[in-house]
Amino acid sequence: MTRMLNTITTPSHLKQLSRSELPKLAEEICERIIEVVSKRGGHLAPSLGAVELTIALHYVFDVPRDKIVWDVGHQSYAHKLLTGRNDRFDTLRQYRGLSGFTRMSESNYDAFSTGHASTSISAGLGMTCGKDLKDDESRVIAVIGDGAMTGGMAYEGLNQTGDLKKNLLIVLNDNNMSIAPNVGALSSTLSRAFSKKRMQEVLEEIRKVIKSLPRIGDDAYQIAKRSKVSFKAFVTPGMLFEAFDIEYFGPIDGHNLNRLIDILDNLKSHKGPVLLHVKTKKGKDYEPAEQNPVYFHGCGSFDIDTGVCVDKKIAVPSYTEVFGDTLVELAREDPKIVAITAAMPEGTGLVKFAGEFPDRFFDVGIAEQHAVTFAAGMATEGFRPVVAIYSTFLQRAYDQLLHDVCLAALPVAFAIDRGGIVGEDGPTHQGVFDLSYLRSLPNMTVMAPKDENELRHMLFTATTLKGPVAVRYPRGTAEGVGMDDAMGALTIGKADVLEHGDDVLIIGIGRSVNEAMAASAELRSKGIEATVVNCRFVKPLDVALLTNLAEKIPRIVTVEENVLQGGFGTAVWECLNNEGIDGLRIERIGIPDTFVEHGPPGVLRSKYGIDAEAIVQAAERVCNGVSKTAGMKSIHAVS
Secondary structure, eight states, rough: OOOOGGGOOSHHHHTTSOGHHHHHHHHHHHHHHHHHHHHHHBOHHHHHTHHHHHHHOOOHHHHTTEEEEESSSOOOHHHHHHOOOOGGGGTSTTTTTTOSSTTTTTTTTOOSSSOOOSSHHHHHHHHHHHHHHHTTTEEEEEEEEEGGGGGGHHHHHHHHHHHTOOHHHHHHEESSSSOOOOOOOHHHHHHHHOOOHHHHHHHHHHHHHHSTTTHHHHHHHHHHHHHHHHHHHOOOOOOHHHHTOOEEEEEEEEOOOHHHHHHHHTTTTSSOEEEEEEEEETTTEEEOOOOTTTGGGOOOOTTTOOOOOOOOSSOOOHHHHHHHHHHHHHHHHHHTTTESSSSSSTTOOOOOHHHGGGGGGGEEESSSHHHHHHHHHHHTTEEEEEEEHHHHHGGGHHHHIIIITTTTTTOOOOEEEEOBBBOOOOOOOBOOOOHHHHTSSSOOOOEEOHHHHHHHHHHHHHHOSOOOEEEEEEEOOOOOOOOOOOOOOOOTTTOOOEEEESSEEEETTHHHHHHHHHHHHHHHTOOOOEEEEOOOEEEEEHHHHHHHHHHHHOOEEEEEEEESSSHHHHHHHHHHHHTTSSOOEEEEEEOOOSOOOOOOOHHHHHHTTTTTHHHHHHHHHHHHHHHSSOOOOGGOOOO
């Protein structure tokens, strides 16, 4: 028997189905998502929770003429399946396969490229205004939820949406984020009634009649309007949105296809901004995900029957785990240490801290800008805030880093997880820009450990400094080295020479130091002896050591898991240039001027030339006087 999903390659095929067939289609979509994510990993629970909503949106609206903007994009798997990507869905998050988020370059059904939260309303309003200027009457639907409403950008978008009065439909996909209580069937009934075209027309006529009354029309209208709002507020949680002058409907059951289709069809011709509040369940129809939506929000491969992760257990902890355990140790000794995260207590390793020190743990929601300035405020009261955040998300708070923390030299420590290549989540999540933007900030100290033992010492050091400091470490399993029982403060800016050789100088930072050590072993087998330096600090650099070594070994390779522009290699280059060292041959290894796609980290490191093999080749070039780029004969010609 032919599966219904296999017959749908465009939303137009979906529209040919009867409503009675849609629940079966929803079931098939869930099965397909579970089947693929169980093998590939991905954002399972958010996508399962949005299946019926996705079907209803495509059933009612004319996509891609109408635009659906999926906030974050990790709930868009059903959208991909209904828009011609079912036959490639097995490649989800695989190298050169489908993105785990919506991407405009992947499909014309993807109205906006996503990956970070709280962007849909702003983007959707921009599209709506653009359509308005072109006299294009097609609709834009912004689907926001899964915590994205905790981001301040969402409210900036709501504010202008209400002011401009454009025909933007906002769908709030509320999956128990406690934005408002579910008031049940009465509210659902009212919402459907209020959305009827005829009812809207009647209300408009009543408004005109009341306002036309001699002398008392305006006052009477305001009284009537307040009465309507007061009554509606009594049975719905919509006052927040109506305060922005956005018409509110809901909440309704986001898994009831008939009700979803009815109300969306009614709202399709609604004039002015409107928000539809739908209540959904993360992980819907897959019991393990329903029971543990946090784990299955973004998961690895798992056994479908049990929901148990099938990845082999590794005895070596992750960098995230080492951070979390170390911060608990430090907090036991220092009551001034507080931990702050932006909706990622599990992802950043702060669950243990939150359990042991609940009064010193703060989850601010998806609000990175607020997290940084909140930390600055706590620092002024004598505390030592540690802000645990992914590299890619710290980008959103650059101004707060500069203006609120660094300008006043406040002692805020940033524990930057997922620095460097992240992997299957792709260009929106690769943490390859932080070294560049952090080292540009006055008063900021920037460290990156080569292993988990060094991470512990760096965290101890970070909690003792008088000014802002960033400790940047990678995703995934640590190196498996032994760890010192006692932690100690590092000498700020002091590098560490790991190997000595007279032929080439390899200067690395962070995870790349281990690639440099592997390259050194390979070079030795080829008769090339390398000095390998673990710089440890991006800022400040060990100027004396680097200058001394460069004068003795003018053939230099720098290596970093960061973009080349303004990064670690550039810092070394600038340092040596400022010290007036002549006759140097330098080759920098790092991410080129591009966005890093999704794929296995090892594959990506090889593709972008930042692994041990690339270091070996660069060392051979500088030793043999061969430039990767023509003209690279001295420090002044480094590419």
